[in-house]
Amino acid sequence: MPKKGNRKRLKFRAGDVCSESVTVADYANADPAVVKSGRVKKAVANAVEKEVKLLCGLEASQGAVQEVLSSAVSVTEDALESSDDLDPEEDGGNETKVARKKKNKRRKESESSEGGEYPVDIWLVLSSYIRPEDVCRFSLICRNAWTVTCTAAFWTRLYRRHYNIDADLPFRLQPDSIDRMRCLRACVIRSLFHLYEPFSLRVSKIPALPESTPTTLLNSKCLLFGVKKVSGTRPEAMWEFNFKFIKQEHSKNGSAKFLCMPRQYEDVHTNPDSDCYLLQVTTLNFIDFTPGVMGMTLTLFTINVSTDMRHHRVRLVFQDSPLQRGRKRGEQGGTQVVLDPVHSVRLMDWWHPQYPSSPCT
Structure with a gap:
């Protein structure tokens, strides 16, 4: 990026200005590097004053000239404020400006908006429909969802949902042994590799x-x-x-x-x-x-x-x-x-x- 001191500033001469080249759009689209302070340079002001006198006649009042100059200054300041969000070295059109403004607006709205917090009972009801392979994703939603996955009710329901009386389970994984609290999560996970088909297929594909x-x-x-x-x-x-x-x-x-x-x-x-x-x-x-x-x-x-x-x-x-x-x-x-x-x-x-x-x- 070139240094500020190396930027070339445009030079305006009063004799170069004519009625066909000076418009308000020239000040609205002015480069911030040219008029960084937001004020119209003296050479530009003199050129505009001369142009206004030519258009309005020699009898034009000084007040009219000052009104035109003040409007030009306000337009230039608005252009500078809108151009602060853009990189001077990048060639971006109006579409880029609008897209960036919308993005900043959405970011401010997302920061200011506050999400709703649902009680643990709601997450406990939703957990009854979670697949075993989605337990980790479910626990990462929020703190209350993670708290639900820590409860004994969650793991007991998960076991009963997939339990099959015809399944060949070890004695330590039978329903009578699952009723105890200690090591409940580990026992349910082990039983799912016997009862849940996607898990049992995963074991069969693991190399020895x-x-x-x-x-x-x-x-x-x-x-x-x-x-x-x-x-x-x-x-x-x-x-x-x-x-x-x-x-x-x-x-x-x-x-x-x-x-x-x-x-x-x-x-x-x-x-x-x-x-x-x-x-x-x-x-x-x-x-x-x-x-x-x-x-x-x-x-x-x-x-x-x-x-x-x-x-x-x-x-x-x-x-x-x-x-x-x-x-x-x-x-x-x-x-x-x-x-x-x-x-x-x-x-x-x-x-x-x-x-x-x-x-x-």
Whole structure:
């Protein structure tokens, strides 16, 4: 943008003015850079005075001249005020001015207008028609809508709306268990993955091991570790290694999400398995020595081809402290767990139908 001092100002000469070139429109459309102060320059005033004398005759009174000049000044000031909202460097016509004025008017009306606030009972009635996948959108409408999604009545109605007596539900998700307040939200969400068809189809489309698994589990804390024997189609039984991980951010600030929630609804939203993952590794043979890794942090997770070139090989490295951002993990140190040969690897969220939830949920 050129500096103000570099702007070229037009020069008016009294001899250049004639009856065909001086009009009121010239002052209405004047460039603010030419007459920035809003006053007519002396050269322009003299030119107008001379033109008026020529039109009215030598006997024209001085009062008539002053009246014409005052009208020209008022028109120029109005033009300057209307041109303040526009950029002098942009070529905008009357349509641009009108559109910008309408936009400013709408903005002022929106700022001055106050919206109505509906009671919680109205939002509770509307919540009876909300689909499970739209609960988050509904809670973001306003504070009262969010308060409704925190109540036990909302989650109980959502469960009864989609409950089917023919559905194969675990005992902890049966109607008798849903009546309790504690962990009600978590139980209803888990039951919807059994009862609600869009959710069950979503689970079937999830791959057994997503590509983002190594990134997801990085710097996660191992809460539980267990091994159990499972029967399969093979003559010998397979072994299942289960690692339960939780994000470090959740373990440090687990109670932060309850700061703004009403206290009477904290039991409804309690979920010990929130932000937890279950890494399930099924091996063909039993691993004789597996070190204890409970309470340690996972810093490396890789899946490679096994030595027999027919299965997989899983390698997990645990350390006592999380890996600092921007630093590389040293090859030395840490506890290493190698599972080989591996038949399958699965990663499940806390809401997965096959996730072994905590006893209280």
